[in-house]
Amino acid sequence: MEDQNNMERFQAKIDAGIKIEPKDWMPEKYRQTLVRQMSQHAHSEVIGMQPEGNWLTRAPSLRAKKILMAKIQDEGGHGLYLYCAAETLGVSRDKFIEWLHQGKAKYASVFNYPSPTWADMGAIGWLVDGAAIVNQVSLQRTSYGPYSRAMVKICKEESFHQRQGYEIMATLAKGTKEQKEMAQGALDRWWWPSLMMFGPHDSESANTKDSMKWGIKLETNDDLRQQFIDKTIPQIELIGLKIPDENAVLQENGSYKTSDIDWDEFWNVIKGNGPCNVQRLKHHVKAHEEGAWVREAAIAYGEKQ
Ligand code: FAQ
Secondary structure: OHHHHHHHHHHHHHHOOOOEOOOOOOOHHHHHHHHHHHHHHHHHHHHOHHHHHOOHHHOOOHHHHHHHHHHHHHHHHHHHHHHHHHHOOOOOHHHHHHHHHOOOOOOOHHHHOOOOOOHHHHHHHHHHHHHHHHHHHHHOOOOEHHHHHHHHHHHHHHHHHHHHHHHHHHHHHOOOHHHHHHHHHHHHHHHHHHHHOOOOOHHHOOOHHHHHHOOOOOOOHHHHHHHHHHHHHHHHHHOOOOOOOOOOEEOOOOOEEOOOOOHHHHHHHHHHHOOOHHHHHHHHHHHHHHOHHHHHHHHHHHHHO
């Protein structure tokens, strides 16, 4: 009976748009869903530093290098806000990292693809951050207070990331024939993985129904994906590149109809079989082990104070 009352009060708060805070009563499944989504989100930010880190030493100018370095550092910072926000749900950062290393926690599938050219830096900023923004603008209104507040700060930074990526692509697209081809190649490589970032179709999405009821997600995977497509196709056309989908067509309602995603590829990457899954996780484990002395020194310093 008490649980029933708690549940009704909890749902009434959600429906009234009142944020749930760490010490408030919450259903165990709500807490678990947030632990899963927020820790996966944090891991994505941190693992997502790797494809761009690949180009830091080879950026074509000092200006480009400074911008890329700042952008990658921002992503690390986003991971930290999100781990802190997720820890308010009673799981330690060490545990989140352990789950990642054991393969029990996921991170965004998109970061398991390689970045072979400088144009990939443009495509990642423009498309991957662009997709992340569409999702995260919506998550600013999520029902869990610490997650929602972290999202507000993160969104401000992501919009700079999207613009720096688009600037790289626009510059290459109006450059030499080879530069334009490099930009098109990167667009072709990152287009489909970016669309996959929004998750499976709503009909296949196991978590959407509960997450929408509890205000964790405000919009469905397919609705957010469509918003991204409708925003991005005109940007592709504006810089004179080709849409990587021959069937993309503008409908009367102002929205684009596109080919379906290769879902076998998506699930295969999630299962660990993408082109860079092994490399990404191995690098994370190595960096974590090599950083052990920093954590030990910080704890020892804290204890001495
Ligand atoms: N990758 O039932 P749903 C960024 C899994 S941040 C891997 O629909 P949900 C910044 C899902 O976990 C990018 N797995 O799941 C940056 C579930 O499996 P589970 C990260 C995925 O949670 C830019 C299963 O499939 N953003 O990029 C993916 O309701 C550049 C069924 O799916 C966020 O994490 C995927 N793409 O909806 C950094 C945003 N999609 O866990 C560096 C927060 C689905 O039950 C450089 N997260 N799965 O075993 C979300 O909004 C949601 O979690 C979704 C998925 C929309 C991703």
